[in-house]
Amino acid sequence: MHVSGTGRSTRTTVFAPRLQALLRDHRGQDAFRLDSDTVGVAGPALTDAILAARPAGELERPTFKPLHGRSIPRAEASTVMRAIGRDVRAALAKPTAKDVDLSGEWPHVGHVYLRDLILGADPYRLRILMDRALELTPKLTWTIIAGGAALPRGLRPGAPVSSIAGLTAEASTYRDRRYAMGLYRRAAAPVCFTVSTLVANALWLGAPFADDTPNPSILYESMRLLPPSWNILRHASPEYPALDARITAADDVLILALLSQRDPAIWDDPDEFRPERWDRLDPDDQAGYLPFGHVSERCWGRHMVMPLAEMLLDLLRGDGLTVDPSQYTAEVPLAGLLGVAGVRVTRA
Numbered sequence: 001m002h003v004s005g006t007g008r009s010t011r012t013t014v015f016a017p018r019l020q021a022l023l024r025d026h027r028g029q030d031a032f033r034l035d036s037d038t039v040g041v042a043g044p045a046l047t048d049a050i051l052a053a054r055p056a057g058e059l060e061r062p063t064f065k066p067l068h069g070r071s072i073p074r075a076e077a078s079t080v081m082r083a084i085g086r087d088v089r090a091a092l093a094k095p096t097a098k099d100v101d102l103s104g105e106w107p108h109v110g111h112v113y114l115r116d117l118i119l120g121a122d123p124y125r126l127r128i129l130m131d132r133a134l135e136l137t138p139k140l141t142w143t144i145i146a147g148g149a150a151l152p153r154g155l156r157p158g159a160p161v162s163s164i165a166g167l168t169a170e171a172s173t174y175r176d177r178r179y180a181m182g183l184y185r186r187a188a189a190p191v192c193f194t195v196s197t198l199v200a201n202a203l204w205l206g207a208p209f210a211d212d213t214p215n216p217s218i219l220y221e222s223m224r225l226l227p228p229s230w231n232i233l234r235h236a237s238p239e240y241p242a243l244d245a246r247i248t249a250a251d252d253v254l255i256l257a258l259l260s261q262r263d264p265a266i267w268d269d270p271d272e273f274r275p276e277r278w279d280r281l282d283p284d285d286q287a288g289y290l291p292f293g294h295v296s297e298r299c300w301g302r303h304m305v306m307p308l309a310e311m312l313l314d315l316l317r318g319d320g321l322t323v324d325p326s327q328y329t330a331e332v333p334l335a336g337l338l339g340v341a342g343v344r345v346t347r348a
């Protein structure tokens with residue numbers, strides 16, 4: 001268990017047992033064995049050396065790992081990212097509807113809001129791929145993709161869909177449609193999932209925020225305490241034993257930002273939510289802080305994530321929304337995307 005900081009001190013973040021054990025047993029350690037073929041790393045210097053040693057392989061890439069056994073060439077990945085980037089910019093440029101109500105259970109409310117804002121014009125068979133329930137079961141996702149791809153129709157010419165949906169229209173065979181829908185899910189879903197999770201985490205850790213606290217500081221501090229991308233995996237590679245004798249040639253390496261970002265040797269009051277620490281720190285150049293990955297290849301989506309999350313925070317703060325004062329605990333399940341579940345957001 002972890003009790004969060006001032007003003008919000010009545011709120012307790014309950015980590016899943018495996019995460020609790022990691023924090024309890026390994027916080028402050030540099031490198032440690034997690035199982036017979038995995039070494040955990042949380043020391044900033046070793047983290048930096050490992051991530052700098054070689055680029056991520058295609059099986060290590062969360063977004064553009066091979067799809068149905070097909071590698072995704074870099075040029076294609078860039079096309080997909082440019083398309084979703086256009087859609088996000090278009091969404092950010094829209095005037096805010098007057099009747100927006102972001103109260104309710106987060107991150108669900110934020111997810112649905114973003115899905116409708118960015119992808120609302122897309123046909124049902126694509127939008128359904130954004131359903132949060134699908135995250136729980138990859139099998140179900142693929143059943144739905146296979147079902148949707150079997151429909152032998154593209155998009156109507158000139159239909160007002162997102163740029164990313166437009167890419168699926170070029171697919172003519174079942175196989176290609178299935179692949180294109182998989183890519184849609186891979187690139188569009190994280191926008192809704194990760195941003196709503198990040199903002200739910202921020203609300204839980206810090207709301208209500210002081211009026212003069214800038215949104216970026218709130219988000220950087222939230223990603224420090226609850227990093228949505230809490231671990232980075234690198235498969236066994238000959239470069240790693242050369243860097244540290246505790247890593248053998250057969251060991252995978254799990255870089256644990258969750259630990260380095262709460263290391264008492266690096267951070268004052270490591271468990272406290274203190275957005276003002278970012279008045280002085282540079283989030284792109286801070287030892288042990290890597291919410292968007294390593295400088296050698298930072299997250300390609302971060303230029304969408306930050307403005308979307310800031311936009312949501314502006315709406316929430318402008319509307320006087322905060323965490324229901326009668327909610328004292330929230331759980332952080334063990335999942336690839338780390339975040340609090342079921343945050344009840346109400347008017348202050």
Ligand code: HEM
Pocket residue numbers: 056060061062063064065084187188190191192194195198227228229232233290291292293294297298299300301302304305
């Ligand atoms: C809170 C939101 C997000 C966080 C914290 C995050 C974090 C990260 C991290 C840590 C990496 C480095 C992974 C590694 O080195 O193995 C990464 C890479 C990447 N991210 Fe993100 N990400 C976020 C959202 C997104 C979104 C919305 C997209 C796409 C629309 C995206 C696309 C990518 C891509 C393409 C890469 C490069 C590796 C790959 O192909 O998967 N990210 N991200």
